[in-house]
Amino acid sequence: MKLHLKYILISTFILGSFYSCSIAKFIPEEERLYTGANLIIESDSLIKNEDRLRLELETVISPEPNSKILGMYPGLYYYFKNQKEHPGFINKWLYKKFGEQPVYQSDVSAFDVEELLLNRLENRGFFYSKAASKFEEEEQKASVAYTVNVPTPYRMETYQLDSLPPPIHQEIERLVATTPFTKGMRFDLSSMKLERLRIDTNLKSKGYYNFDDSFLLFEADTNRYDNKSFDLFLKLKKAVPKKSTVPYRIANVNIYPNYETADSITTTSIRYNEKNFIQKEVFFKPKYLDPFVRLEEGELYNPETSRNTARRLSTIGAYKFVNIQYKEIDSLATDTLGLLDANIYLSPLNKRAFMAELQVVTKSNSFTGPALALTYSNRNVFGGGELYNTTLKIGYEAQVGGEKNLGDSSLELGLKNEIIFPRVIFPIKINDDFFKYSIPKTKISVSIDYLDRTKLYTLLSGTALFGYAWDANRYVTHQINPISVSYTDLRNSSPEFEAILSENPFLKRSFEQQFISGLTYSFIYNELVDVQKTHQKYLNFTLDVAGNSISLFGKSEENGGPKTFVGLEYAQYAKADVDLRYHFNFGKEQTIAARVFAGYGLAYGNSDVVPFVKQYYAGGPYSIRAFRIRSLGPGTYNVNEDTNNTSDNYFDKTGNIRLEANLEYRFPIVSFFKGAVFADAGNIWNSKENPVFDGKDKFSSSFISELGMGAGVGLRVDIQSFVIRFDLAAPFHDPSLPKGERFNFDVSKPILNFAIGYPF
Structure with a gap:
């Protein structure tokens, strides 16, 4: 309570500073506070694009007055408070964050601004313009009004090329013929600079290695006209080196x-x-x-x-x-x-490299633990730029929160071997000219993983992959894996886990189909690589199809059961995901980030249900952060209402449909500490009703009312794009609760998410 009262007093002090304290007493007697300028444009004719001209003229008006918030000057206030002999820690910190030095009337050089205004007007073709200024003074404040008299501008009649030496004359002559300049256009210095750059760029592409746009000179001739018209001539400056005029x-x-x-x-x-x-x-x-x-x-x-x-x-x-x-x-x-x-x-680069990576993993409902990955790399293995990687991963997870269940700890071991060829490996030779931007890379990988869930089961899985990845341009990336094979072997099932499977036939079927063979394709459009861009867009479309080609060789069982291939029951499904993101960057390191995700998996042919490892789940640090991983859904299902379910509910939280939407405001705090305020919504469903869930898991037209929603705040440590993220969130709409009780923003039991990297 004392701490809470302390923060109230500090907040009251700050707000009181804004509302009750005036800066007038701090202004020296011989000075007036500069409050800004007003620009008045007077013209004897209609000015085309006057708003754009005004914006350009306003850029030369200086200095900027002190910033105001609701008519007050907080930046100035903390500057003056900091001038005291003992300003105090809070005032020092507030000055560092918000303080501004005062801008007085004496800091304004109106004559210099007038010269700059005239210069900008002449650059725009408004020759013989006039500019004047007048200060408007009050007791302790002053502003300035600038008035510009803008005459009718000069307009172009012809655009001609002066005599130049060969062979550059012929090249520039062709470029002048395709100029964007048109008869009647206003004299504009910035347009002429762009024209010089256009010509220079085109000449460079024609072999003019030593040419430079500064060699080009524009001259305007008004002698032939009395109506403010001119002929524009393009020529080379004198003493341009000969080698600059040849390709x-x-x-x-x-x-x-x-x-x-x-x-x-x-x-x-x-x-x-x-x-x-x-x-x-x-x-x-x-x-x-x-x-x-x-x-x-x-x-x-x-x-x-x-x-x-x-x-x-x-x-x-x-x-x-x-x-x-x-x-x-x-x-x-x-x-x-x-x-x-x-x-x-x-x-x-060094031919051989060794990397050790220590991770903290938050992976399942209330599970967390360390993981160590050791990677050995060998570059240019066969003298063709090949990269070989072998990675050994050891991970341990334990349930550290929530109700304890069976399988509350697990041990994971993994070994992955990968070789990447910087070229296309294909039976038929493909012309490299087809890939003008970049040459595809061929990736081959084989991995084996061992997972031991205490008191439940042991899972041994192997994966083999063969595919290609290439950049079509700066933003577009394609990834296609025509061969993607995985096999899982469920071993050492405990009686408790067998009981889990017997209670949920859907879950049992998802574990039975151990063999997956198919094709995956991803299309990625990524503007996030342009960090200076105001509007950034991102699209990731992924298609995963399994079992179609192998079904041609499948063998039907005599009892009418699912087909097998080399004695193994195989999965047959199609799965498609769409991940859309938009970032709006404004101010200083401030971003509004939005994301929409939609995914659907369809089991058909040899499968009744999508394999467990390919199903969707919701919740966690990269999903709906107000719910733990795999704890949300499917639909409105609530495991606590199922009195007959005494087993671990971790496996129930999957589905073949997933919808999510996220919105986040990111802002700087101090140094490499960043903050965020966010809201998430989403859930998973099944397209076919699972009898275990009493129909609560099936997707329907009322899906919007079944979304899990949450909001929270985040702290990020961002050091040169390496981000450690902490997000604290609480749900305000829980679909597992009865209707009428779902909206409740319960902040008493928030979920703390720890992750590496931004969520989207």
């Missing part, structure tokens, strides 16, 4: 696959596909490295091709630095053509 071709492409030793040890050059591969010994086989290099001998210099080559080489994963340098060959230059050597220096 360059690439004479030699020299590649150094192991550059760290190539510059100090005797090397040999291998000629392959019109390129020189220079290395002491074969570090990276030329036939595998060549497809990543888009530069070709005899082609014109093009910076876009150079950037594309650098990006493709960086994606191999074997190099820490990719450096492309061009060297002019002066001895072979002519009057109309220059020659370049393209030198590609590749500095490899």
Whole structure:
């Protein structure tokens, strides 16, 4: 109670500071507080896009006045309070967060602002404009009014190219013919700068290696007109070097696959596909490295091709630095053509690496525990940029909260071997030109996992994967696994677990189909990579289809039961997920993040139910954070109402339909500490009624009233994109409760979520 009263007193003090204390007594007698400026635009004709002109003019008006909130100056107040001899800890902290130094009338240089206003108007074609300023003074405050008289602007009649030396004249002439300039457009300096950049970019793509947009000069001639019209001429500045006006071709492409030793040890050059591969010994086989290099001998210099080559080489994963340098060959230059050597220096990463990762896992209903992952990596295994990884994982989990149940601890062991080829491995050769942005990677992995749930069962599972992943462009990624095989073997089932399965036929069937063979595909559109973008969008569509091809070889059992393949009952299903996200970034490190997820799994053919490992669950740090993992749903089911169910309910909390929506406001606190306020809603359902749940789990048109909803606050430690996250949440709509009692924001028993990384 004392602590609560202390916070009330502090809050009252702060609010009282805003409302009862005035800053007027702190302002020196010889000064007036500057309260801002007003811009008045007077014109003798209609100004097109006047609002945009006003915005540009207002950008040069300075200084900015002190910020106000509801007519008060909190930033100024804490500045003045901090000037005391003993300001106190709270005032120091508040000044650091909100304080502002006062801006006085004497800080305003109106004459300089007038000059800047006239400069901006002339850049926009409003020549012979006038600007004036007048201070409006009160007892302790002052503002300024700027008035600009804007005459009729100058407009373009023709756009012409002046005489230039060949061969650059012909190239620029073609570009001038496609200009965005139109007759009657207003004189605009910013548009001319954009035109220079457009021409420069196009010339660079045509081989003009030494050209620069600063060589171009615009001149406006008004002598022929009396009505504020002008002819615009484009020309080159004087003394532009001759080599800047000729294109360059690439004479030699020299590649150094192991550059760290190539510059100090005797090397040999291998000629392959019109390129020189220079290395002491074969570090990276030329036939595998060549497809990543888009530069070709005899082609014109093009910076876009150079950037594309650098990006493709960086994606191999074997190099820490990719450096492309061009060297002019002066001895072979002519009057109309220059020659370049393209030198590609590749500095490899360490061939072998070892990484240990300690994790804290929160994985099931009230379960948490440590996990240790040890990874050994070997790069460039076969001399073609291949990456081999082997990972050993050891994890232990125990139930640390909630009611104790059977299987309240588990031990997990896993071993995964993976090899990634930076190229397409396919029976039929695929032309690399089809993948212009990046070359697909072929991934092959085999893993085995052992899970021991105390007093319940032991699960031994193996997985084999063969697939491809590639970037179609900066934002789009494709991942397809045409071969995805997994096998699970349920062993050492205890009588208690057998009782769980006998009570729930759906659950039993989901464990019986041990063999899964199918295809998975993911399409990812990710704008979150552009951290400076205000509006960011993200889409992840995943399709998982199993059992179709293998059903062609399936063998029917004599008793009419499910088909088998090599003696194993196999699963047949289709599953599709859609994950949509939107981030709105504003202010200083402030973000509103939204997410919608929808998923549906359909069992058919050889299956009555989607396998347990492929079913959905809800709740937890990456889902509905007001509910523990797997504790929400399905539908309105409440295990506490089922008096006949005496077994572990952890397995019941899955379904083949999942819907979720999340909304979060993220903001900085201090240093690398970030805060969040969020709300989540969602649930899981079954498309076919499970008799164990008395129909409460079936998806229906009333699904909105069956959503689990919660809200909370979060603290994140964000150190260079490594995020440790704590989210505290409580439900305000619990679908497992009877109708009329579901809305209740119970903050007395919140759920604390611990996770690595942002939830979405």
